[in-house]
């Protein structure tokens with residue numbers, strides 16, 4: 001099957017050898033081509049490779065997958081079988097993981113705003129490592145989830161990232177030690193410090209600065225007489241979409257430099273909670289061209305996926321340079337396109353002014369590195385449904401713990417997204 005290695009001409013040269021992720025075999029490509037679009041293809045082997053890369057770059061650091069970025073059951077099973085933990089933000093996510101037989105001890109909740117009902121649920125199910133960044137939240141935790149282990153989220157600069165999370169979350173670093181003291185006074189267990197440099201943090205200096213800020217807060221907390229046990233680096237590990245990024249190895253060297261593994265003479269653990277760095281490059285969104293129009297504003301092609309039903313993250317970048325694009329088909333001259341999503345809303349324009357081979361109705365366009373924050377953020381606005389999902393999984397997992405799944409109904413995917421005959425496809429031989 002002819003696959004063009006293609007990128008818009010204004011892209012960065014380090015992606016010259018772009019191919020579909022994981023170098024799908026011809027047989028796998030045939031399966032992909034045979035399925036209707038929109039379709040999100042997930043390669044679980046790529047998930048495993050991404051985890052191994054993180055573990056290699058951050059040796060000794062515990063990995064907790066941020067479930068929000070792609071909660072699909074096959075990904076959960078793949079990660080749980082590797083001993084990876086999970087970071088959650090809602091009762092639905094907690095219930096879902098427990099249903100997939102993920103042990104409570106492998107789940108942490110680093111969302112700093114939790115409803116009373118959610119806290120009660122966490123408490124009842126012994127999920128007891130929770131984040132906090134305000135006194136008000138601390139009172140709530142003491143009331144609804146007494147004896148929890150409390151990790152304070154410290155605000156750090158997010159200026160090296162594509163998605164800025166500062167402002168909405170985090171306590172000023174100088175106030176963090178006192179919040180931990182207060183936690184103890186309320187009968188909670190002061191347990192650690194967490195941060196978030198913002199999602200897709202591409203600058204090494206931002207990681208260095210954030211770790212330094214947290215280590216200062218850690219040292220001050222110790223001076224106040226508290227022994228902490230956990231330093232969490234949060235999310236933010238970057239993905240090589242289309243722009244140069246700091247390497248995982250360089251981020252790892254920041255950790256080594258600060259000797260985090262020696263926190264409290266080996267008593268303190270370090271964790272990281274990546275989402276996109278695990279899931280993004282494992283996903284390929286397969287879309288079809290459903291319309292073409294020549295307008296005063298340029299040449300437009302319309303896809304069956306847009307910002308509302310799978311490509312929400314294209315809204316993050318004004319320069320429309322988030323995802324690499326790939327087109328299949330014979331050689332054709334290239335033309336500049338605006339790519340619209342399927343809905344009637346003009347916000348729904350995932351890519352502008354990109355150079356592509358001349359498109360025809362029915363052509364397929366592959367949007368690479370779409371495993372994170374794509375289907376999980378999709379809705380059905382205007383009646384255009386999220387993509388169905390298909391997996392390739394060389395090593396089929398039986399359940400989250402690696403043992404046999406009790407017989408009974410299969411676990412409903414958290415978003416109820418339609419998926420194809422998983423049994424047939426996930427056991428596809430390479």
Ligand SMILES: Cc1ncc(COP(=O)(O)O)c(C=O)c1O
Pocket residue numbers: 066069087110111196198199200234235236237273274275276277
């Ligand atoms: C508390 C927390 N941890 C981890 C993550 C994962 O971030 P990322 O996907 O950038 O790794 C998020 C995402 O927003 C988050 O809110």
